[in-house]
Amino acid sequence: MTTLVLLLLLLLSVTEASNSNGQWQLLQKSIGIVAMHVQLLNNDRLIIYDRTDFGFSNLTLPNGTCRHDPSEKVLNQTDCTAHSLEYDVASDTFRPLFVQTDIWCSSGTTVANGTLIQTGGYNDGERKIRSFTPCETCDWQETDNALLVKRWYSTDHYLPDGRQIIIGGRRQFNYEFYPKINSAEYDKPYVLPFLFETYDKGVENNLYPFVFLNVDGNLFIFANSRAILFDYQNDIVVRTYPEIPGGDPRSYPSTGSAVLLPLRNLEAPSVEAEVLICGGAPRGAFQLVPQGVFLQALDSCARIMITDPNATWTVESMPMGRVMSDMVMLPNGDILIINGAQLGTAGWDKAMEPVLEPVIYKTNGWVGSRFVLQSASSIPRMYHSTAILVRDGRVLVGGSNPHEKYDFSNVSYPTDLSLEAFSPYYLDPQFSPLRPMIVEPCSHANVTYGEKFKMGIEVNGTLVPELVSVTMLAPPFNTHSFSMNQRLLVLSIGQVNVTGNWTCEFEVTPPGSAVLAPPTFYLLFVVHQDIPSEGIWIKIQ
Incomplete structure (x- = not known):
């Protein structure tokens, strides 16, 4: 079969796919908690959790289990509600889990044996490490003072040696490893000057930095509007990339999103790696919200070949501006851009005009025709929303709580406890x-x-x-x-x-x-x- 015919066949399938814009299905009207954090495990179950310091959730712990936290700032009584759960994708059922300390705005990764290692949080949880191992009756295990410093809004990345690196956090300009393997790592965290350099006083704009393992073993780290290639083994910056065009921040609370594009030609002498960053809020957006001004979210996506010695950014425009959107890698290499708002920034009640329509980004499409608008959900997914791919190809979507506590009435965007599934175009029956x-x-x-x-x-x-x-x-x-x-x-x-x-x-x-x-x-x-x-x-x- 000639190359031309193959290209025509592929174009035909892509064109047909573009004409099918996906379907939504409500799975659970309420799972009892906001899906602020989520991880898929290798038993096809999702571990979902929210913060613990806002009061009671809508999900009761089993067998009379309760937590009493002396440092609790909202409740002055015992809390017998769950703030974490395990969701079984196949049966569409869930069971409450018992987390004892505050896991608000934390981070995590799964490791070699499939265990979820979760790091940090807020207040009494800020130096905790928790683990969850897949099994029928397992629950959270917590380790005190396992982190050297407070980790709140930090980023984790799993490393080739089976450890994880934990980078940054609120006013933490450093990184550390877990587990630690030498005496120096137990002493104090490693300072990362790049996090000082990208810190905006009063706003920060370098929280939850975007981190990707490059094909040379170094880490690509993006914070605020800048990026470096970092040799974590020798604690040195290998190179500094050009600032993202426009200079607007993309990391929390200006909250865009980022993906490492599919890695191909893995047997080639040199594998190429490319990063895509989309959306966010313009510089100054966070400060203007208290004045009643909600700036238009950024509609730009910037793409850079991080393995190119002369790397530069190329910019495209999405169909609309988005802040707080999620970017989900689909099995065929496309990217689903979902959730978020068109005005404002991340934070309590700091965004307006939810974006209900997801967008498919065709990674291998032509510039100018890569974005395909999808069917709209009826549920706004604002601050503290999540989206994750599951094994059957659907994307499960949950969360949304722009408020300091659970608030279901007399607000523009009520707290949402539902869980729904988006089926991308490739699950349409016409493609069976x-x-x-x-x-x-x-x-x-x-x-x-x-x-x-x-x-x-x-x-x-x-x-x-x-x-x-x-x-x-x-x-x-x-x-x-x-x-x-x-x-x-x-x-x-x-x-x-x-x-x-x-x-x-x-x-x-x-x-x-x-x-x-x-x-x-x-x-x-x-x-x-x-x-x-x-x-x-x-x-x-």
């Missing part, structure tokens, strides 16, 4: 004949770095072997419009051998090192003519 199904390997298979493994797939309709690809996604920790550790890799595949009218098999080469894919559980998808399969879990080691 193109949708592949993985028949080999089985879920939770172990994969070794660089060691080929065999895959088998089925397709209900016409199979085009030349338009088959395989992707591998690290499910992220999502909060405050940033998905920490989100990472999609396009794997190399061998010749696709057709074994029947609708079946084929081929060899897949996983990433060759932990620098490309740190060791943990990933979702593996097959994509056929832009339409992804349901994923399976694999563990790379």
